[in-house]
């Protein structure tokens with residue numbers, strides 16, 4: 001019985017004798033073709049792959065434009081962020097309405113919540129909090145950004161415990177309380193004070209920056 005090594009050796013010698021035959025039978029064009037060269041038949045495949053990638057890119061671009069376009073229609077930067085707070089709190093409420101048997105639903109809602117919070121935190125941390133610091137409101141900005149760290153800790157904890165944990169709902173409830181308190185502080189104190197001190201141009205500028213950041217994160 002031939003061993004696996006013998007079989008591999010014999011296959012190699014068979015294939016090399018086949019290629020010897022093809023080159024000796026006048027395959028001159030094959031002599032210059034490396035292992036990485038593309039045959040003429042590959043062109044339609046490459047074109048189809050590029051076409052698919054372009055369609056995917058356009059679809060994703062369209063989805064982002066639609067999502068952020070809808071948010072931009074809400075109004076100024078603070079109104080957009082307040083609407084995102086409401087969206088996140090509504091997702092928490094859906095999560096709190098589940099039971100231990102609905103693990104798939106819990107996972108999907110949690111994934112959606114993580115994406116929404118990630119986008120929201122990016123808009124605040126890359127635009128609004130730096131603008132707050134520029135306006136001598138570093139205390140507020142640092143406190144709020146510190147709370148974002150604890151929001152990420154809740155996400156970490158929920159990922160670790162899994163959706164079937166008996167303490168999942170309790171953890172989600174504590175998480176919601178933190179997000180609700182944080183959102184309340186932004187909407188009732190930090191953001192209105194900042195907005196009152198802004199010129200119309202500054203307000204429009206921060207709004208456009210939030211929309212641009214939100215577009216890429218959507």
Ligand SMILES: [Fe+2]
Nearest residue numbers: 124144182186
């Ligand atoms: Fe925040």
Ligand SMILES: [Fe+2]
Nearest residue numbers: 081124183186
């Ligand atoms: Fe916020």
